[in-house]
Amino acid sequence: MAANFGANSRYATTDTRSWTTPDGQEISYLARRFLPHPENLAGIGSHVVVAGDRLDNIAAAELGDPELWWRVADANRAMLSLELTAEPGTTLRIALPEGVPGMPHV
Structure with a gap:
């Protein structure tokens, strides 16, 4: 259930x-x-971390919902989500949730 x-x-x-x-x-x-294997998630973009970034703000900007921060963490194999925004300049992968296929590049 x-x-x-x-x-x-x-x-x-x-x-x-x-x-x-x-x-x-x-x-x-x-x-x-x-946790899903990030390589199995359909990528839809990326985000370069700047000082002061937070995953909820990144998710709001990239995915339209701050509560989807976990999708950014999953796409970047993060066990400790705060580590993803600790270093400015880090490129984060933005992906669809597990099981949702992406669109082929045209």
Whole structure:
């Protein structure tokens, strides 16, 4: 069963699990979300980091929604998202979410 998160959430397609305690109480929890392989994500652009950049602002500018910051992190294989904006001049890849095919270049 999938969790009930908004469509723009990185957990939108993540399943939930449940565990029953010895006394019969059922506890629901979110299954582990594995990071996608960036090379499998369809690239749609790039962003060069400037001093003071934040992923939510980059996502708002590049993807139209600051809550999609996780897509920038996924496209750049980031476990610690703050590292992506730590060094001005770094080029970040902007990509579609996993499973969404890109358009071929014409």
